[in-house]
Amino acid sequence: MLPVHHPRALWRAHGYLPVEVWGPPGTDATPAGAHLQPFLCSIPRCGLAFHLAGGLRDVDVVVVPHACDALQGLGSILTDLPPRPLPALTPYLPRATGEVAVAFLAAEIATLSTRLAEGSQRGPTADDLLAAALDEEAADAAFRALLDARPRISLSNAAFYEAVRSREYLPPAEFRAVAEVALAATGPVDGIPVLLSGIVPEPAGLLACLDRHGVRVVADDTACVGRRRYAPGTSTEPFRRMAEALGSGPPDTTRGSPLSERVAYVVALAAQTGARAALLAIPGSCDPELFALPVLRQALEAAGVRTLHLETDLSMPFTAQADTRVEALLESLP
Amino acid sequence: MTLYASVRHGLAVTGGRAVLGVVRWRDTFRRPRAHPHLAPPLRSGVRLKELIARHYLKGRTASSAVPVAWVTSGAPVEPLVALGYHVHYPENHGAICGIRRVAEDLCTAAESAGWSRDLCSYARTDLGVVLTGRTPVGRLPRPDLLVCCTNICQTVLGWYQVLAERFGVPMALVDTPFLYGTAPPHALTYVERQIEVLVEAAERAAGRTLDPGRLHAVTRRSKDACTLWREVVDRARHRPSPITAFDTFVHMAPIVEMRGEACTVDYYAALLEELDGRVARGEGALLEEQVRLAWDNLPIWPRMRWLSDRLAARGAALVASPYARAWGELADLIDPERPVASAARVYLHPILNLGIGQRLAALRALARDCQVDGVLLHSDRSCRPWSSGQADIRDRLVREDKIPALLLEADHSDPRAFSEAQASARIDAFLEGLGA
Ligand code: SF4
Numbered sequence: 001m002l003p004v005h006h007p008r009a010l011w012r013a014h015g016y017l018p019v020e021v022w023g024p025p026g027t028d029a030t031p032a033g034a035h036l037q038p039f040l041c042s043i044p045r046c047g048l049a050f051h052l053a054g055g056l057r058d059v060d061v062v063v064v065p066h067a068c069d070a071l072q073g074l075g076s077i078l079t080d081l082p083p084r085p086l087p088a089l090t091p092y093l094p095r096a097t098g099e100v101a102v103a104f105l106a107a108e109i110a111t112l113s114t115r116l117a118e119g120s121q122r123g124p125t126a127d128d129l130l131a132a133a134l135d136e137e138a139a140d141a142a143f144r145a146l147l148d149a150r151p152r153i154s155l156s157n158a159a160f161y162e163a164v165r166s167r168e169y170l171p172p173a174e175f176r177a178v179a180e181v182a183l184a185a186t187g188p189v190d191g192i193p194v195l196l197s198g199i200v201p202e203p204a205g206l207l208a209c210l211d212r213h214g215v216r217v218v219a220d221d222t223a224c225v226g227r228r229r230y231a232p233g234t235s236t237e238p239f240r241r242m243a244e245a246l247g248s249g250p251p252d253t254t255r256g257s258p259l260s261e262r263v264a265y266v267v268a269l270a271a272q273t274g275a276r277a278a279l280l281a282i283p284g285s286c287d288p289e290l291f292a293l294p295v296l297r298q299a300l301e302a303a304g305v306r307t308l309h310l311e312t313d314l315s316m317p318f319t320a321q322a323d324t325r326v327e328a329l330l331e332s333l334p
Numbered sequence: 335m336t337l338y339a340s341v342r343h344g345l346a347v348t349g350g351r352a353v354l355g356v357v358r359w360r361d362t363f364r365r366p367r368a369h370p371h372l373a374p375p376l377r378s379g380v381r382l383k384e385l386i387a388r389h390y391l392k393g394r395t396a397s398s399a400v401p402v403a404w405v406t407s408g409a410p411v412e413p414l415v416a417l418g419y420h421v422h423y424p425e426n427h428g429a430i431c432g433i434r435r436v437a438e439d440l441c442t443a444a445e446s447a448g449w450s451r452d453l454c455s456y457a458r459t460d461l462g463v464v465l466t467g468r469t470p471v472g473r474l475p476r477p478d479l480l481v482c483c484t485n486i487c488q489t490v491l492g493w494y495q496v497l498a499e500r501f502g503v504p505m506a507l508v509d510t511p512f513l514y515g516t517a518p519p520h521a522l523t524y525v526e527r528q529i530e531v532l533v534e535a536a537e538r539a540a541g542r543t544l545d546p547g548r549l550h551a552v553t554r555r556s557k558d559a560c561t562l563w564r565e566v567v568d569r570a571r572h573r574p575s576p577i578t579a580f581d582t583f584v585h586m587a588p589i590v591e592m593r594g595e596a597c598t599v600d601y602y603a604a605l606l607e608e609l610d611g612r613v614a615r616g617e618g619a620l621l622e623e624q625v626r627l628a629w630d631n632l633p634i635w636p637r638m639r640w641l642s643d644r645l646a647a648r649g650a651a652l653v654a655s656p657y658a659r660a661w662g663e664l665a666d667l668i669d670p671e672r673p674v675a676s677a678a679r680v681y682l683h684p685i686l687n688l689g690i691g692q693r694l695a696a697l698r699a700l701a702r703d704c705q706v707d708g709v710l711l712h713s714d715r716s717c718r719p720w721s722s723g724q725a726d727i728r729d730r731l732v733r734e735d736k737i738p739a740l741l742l743e744a745d746h747s748d749p750r751a752f753s754e755a756q757a758s759a760r761i762d763a764f765l766e767g768l769g770a
């Protein structure tokens with residue numbers, strides 16, 4: 001599963017084990033250069049390079065949700081001119097809002113379900129699909145609880161994100177168990193409270209840097225984590241319910257949320273959690289984030305939250321220069 | 335809308351029209367400068383200049399006189415035209431800035447305000463215009479409505495959201511799911527509903543109600559203009575070709591920004607007649623056409639003349655491009671009897687909203703129909719949707735179709751992403767390989 005939003009319940013109801021690939025970080029993206037230009041962000045380039053190196057050899061299907069022009073390009077290559085054969089699904093995420101978007105997304109998920117059922121003896125029943133949706137909603141509730149409790153959880157940033165991001169591969173029940181353990185880790189907390197925004201808290205050196213400098217991420221607004229705080233659906237029709245949940249997350253650039261809503265949400269999140277600074281970790285060339293960036297920074301600064309834009313590259317380690325910039329930001333805090 | 339603004343607009347348009355008519359008359363009799371390798375420019379170019387000048391002149395005084403919409407190039411514009419909007423296309427204006435070589439300064443202004451140099455140069459140019467008020471066309475009208483259609487890219491969504499924030503005006507979104515083949519029914523319904531919402535938003539912003547008869551007439555004119563435009567670009571099938579892709583990049587302006595207007599239909603009818611005259615006389619756009627090439631992606635606006643001269647000097651005629659042809663391809667889908675429903679289908683299917691398999695097929699068909707000897711693929715660092723997949727397209731053309739193809743790195747507007755020395759060396763070597 002490539003980023004960002006996708007109906008986890010659907011894959012599970014069809015008996016698939018969904019595992020998300022955000023990069024993966026640390027992949028040498030060079031082999032992807034024969035297919036994708038270097039001016040695309042590192043996520044599709046790392047993803048393709050990983051595939052070309054055989055990283056997806058045990059995978060039955062790759063899902064490339066339509067999050068942006070870059071992933072559209074990758075999805076299109078894998079579907080139309082695959083350099084290495086692998087079935088690809090490319091669901092489209094509506095950027096419109098309201099009933100028209102829910103109806104479209106429900107139909108899109110139904111189409112995916114039909115494709116997944118092709119060739120198998122029997123697809124899941126409506127009851128199976130609804131049960132899977134409810135299971136995921138329970139895991140989503142644990143996920144939200146974990147994010148809400150972050151200011152009180154004594155885990156380091158690296159340990160907290162390891163727990164919260166296990167949602168990207170663990171089945172719902174197992175994730176809930178992990179969340180319960182993390183939620184129990186309450187105790188005295190300290191550190192400079194910051195908000196982390198951007199796409200994904202990678203490369204890993206980023207969190208290590210924050211831990212080293214005594215920074216505590218109290219609020220998450222990354223597409224990978226905080227923007228996937230899905231609320232439960234309400235419909236009893238499973239595809240529609242999945243669509244309702246997917247469209248319920250906080251404002252997100254990859255869902256085309258209006259800029260004013262997004263800015264208001266992030267500023268309020270910083271205020272609620274007492275974040276003193278905001279780190280915006282954005283992969284280079286990420287159009288959805290880069291359009292919003294100047295407006296978001298201005299609004300945060302106006303609200304008294306210092307900002308730092310860190311351009312990330314998932315194919316590279318976190319740099320010493322970026323480390324120094326984080327340090328400088330912290331020193332500048334009043 | 336105010337009375338003063340309406341009167342001022344009316345006077346400016348009438349006066350401007352008269353002045354531009356005189357300029358056209360003068361230019362018609364001007365003898366074009368002889369070019370060592372190119373035929374004299376198309377006479378229609380004089381009329382084209384007048385049409386474009388008129389469009390931007392109207393825009394100067396349009397604010398508060400008529401409703402104004404800023405729209406993406408692939409947006410369903412017919413309801414706006416029928417409602418009497420003045421429609422401004424920031425991408426076309428960006429192309430003008432590129433040609434006039436002011437895009438770099440405008441991009442720099444946007445970059446200084448925090449927008450990344452990685453973003454599309456059309457967007458940066460436009461944000462630079464909004465921030466500085468500088469434009470080579472005098473003045474741009476302030477929008478009452480923004481219309482953003484994602485059938486060309488998602489980039490426009492981020493860009494128009496910034497404009498909506500900046501101008502404090504509503505943005506109507508027409509989101510078009512990316513297609514791998516023809517649109518499924520749920521995608522058609524999704525887009526049709528959004529166009530209905532767009533009509534409501536446009537009526538609200540204009541304070542008028544859409545007249546179905548007018549929408550029918552405008553849609554009919556769009557269909558006629560698109561059909562004529564397709565004929566125009568298809569004249570490149572003749573040997574020698576009476577028109578180059580460079581000509582089409584320039585002459586496509588009306589089909590993009592004056593779609594649905596009567597003058598556009600008349601203009602393309604006249605252009606077609608002129609091309610047919612060239613065909614009948616056996617005249618080509620190049621004095622000596624030795625090899626024929628196709629172009630993939632947007633042009634490199636600031637270096638178009640340079641590239642045209644360089645190719646022409648070696649007898650290489652750039653005859654076709656899916657980019658210019660895109661505006662003609664959908665003509666058959668336009669149905670004036672069902673303007674909204676057919677618009678959903680039309681605006682879902684432009685080439686940029688289709689998978690690279692279909693883009694490859696389109697390029698192959700064009701290469702076959704126009705009998706090209708080679709393909710130049712512009713790897714445009716600004717346009718990720720069009721540039722993604724080009725390496726694989728090139729590979730298939732070379733391997734499976736035995737058509738030589740060259741990837742050329744540049745940017746459609748930002749000259750900082752173009753190296754003349756590198757491009758020259760690569761083009762020369764490529765043409766040598768083709769025997770030109
Ligand atoms: S980082 Fe941005 S551009 Fe890259 S895949 Fe994610 S959303 Fe798309």
Ligand code: SF4
Nearest residue numbers: 454486487489717718
């Ligand atoms: S990214 Fe490409 S399609 Fe989109 S506005 Fe820029 S040039 Fe046009």
